[in-house]
Amino acid sequence: MVGPFGGLTAAQALHAVLKHPQLLGEPVSLTVNFAAAVADGVFYAEAQPVRTNRSTQHWQVALKQVDAAGVESVVTTATAITATRRPTYRASDVALPAVPAPADVAPSPTEGRPTWLQRYDVRSVAGDMPTNWDGSESDTLTQLWVRDEPPRPLDYCSLTAFADVFYPRVWRRRATLTPAGTVSLTVYYHAGAQELASTGSGHLLGQARGQRFFDGYFDQSAQLWNEAGVLLATTHQIVYFKQ
């Protein structure tokens, strides 16, 4: 893939907001634009509240790095909206798919896989990465259970990182390996402190689909439910692919 695990970068952008002394409320949405591959080294996160209303707050974030020649550049930009929430009508229009429980699905082997993937327990339910790269076409659906490895309680940052756990949809669609990398990722949060706490260190069911592949970019839409069937986040991204 082009660049490091985007989920980690997205989580770090959100973290810069959540640690800011002027923070109002909890995350409602986050959009992260991956402007350049984050190099393995020091980065600086700048979060700025550009407008604070009565119950909502709008953020701009930049992650910056200084290269060997001493030149600073922006490697990631992000915007976020946080809000103080209060209980309202609640409903879901998409139910947890009928899938076997995580205990009944074998963890995917992580040997030889990227290091970040070894920090996850992934249990593939449907649409696993092709094993025959024979160019045969298929739908783009992937369903998997995932949690942190070792297990740790869910928080907004780990939820954000889970949003980017899926391998590129174009690989599934075409059974063809082509360089690919997310250029923009959006997460909508549908969870408060209670939903995070009740999820704890349990698995999330992630479901992802692509919609359109066109001239170097494709989109992906995904959902993340906890084991109790609560839809905690919906997330979308647009992804570069080479050919």
Next chain:
Amino acid sequence: MVGPFGGLTAAQALHAVLKHPQLLGEPVSLTVNFAAAVADGVFYAEAQPVRTNRSTQHWQVALKQVDAAGVESVVTTATAITATRRPTYRASDVALPAVPAPADVAPSPTEGRPTWLQRYDVRSVAGDMPTNWDGSESDTLTQLWVRDEPPRPLDYCSLTAFADVFYPRVWRRRATLTPAGTVSLTVYYHAGAQELASTGSGHLLGQARGQRFFDGYFDQSAQLWNEAGVLLATTHQIVYFKQ
């Protein structure tokens, strides 16, 4: 609704990018955060290319207004990614739904509706706004044909505005009128100059669904196809609702 038509604001944010002398390529993604209602008056659009790579460019945009007391404030922030595209593999995983042609669907009356809606020719196919506000629950699907009124050829700005043409999903879900307003809108573009030109001034089929309604916010995911069945844009938003 809370504030003016967000589609127009989003189109203006994109327009600031597209008119910038340093623009590279065509739109790939746009995220607009509605920080405050844009007042009926002068606004300033500032677009800044924060990183330009070989084939991609990352933008930050702010729309600002000065109030009666002379105080300037940010009313909208946006980020965009533009790119020079080249032909690659093309495919869709979501087909144009089986719906009657626009010529076979009556235009919705616009008398007494908001002015911006009178600038559209909307032909409802499924999931029109409830007529009985009786609190009965339903799914959140809406399908409609839409074009500019009077007709004009599609461009990236009008495509952007179409992304926000749907009435709030919570009204459909609950058959209950509650104040609602988009807080963040993302558009992924799957069209080049050729797709825009071949669409011309024809209708687009818009399809929208909500996924989760939770403590003041719900999400909406939508698609926009042209009459020939080409998926031109996919779009997502998160929307405030009062109760």
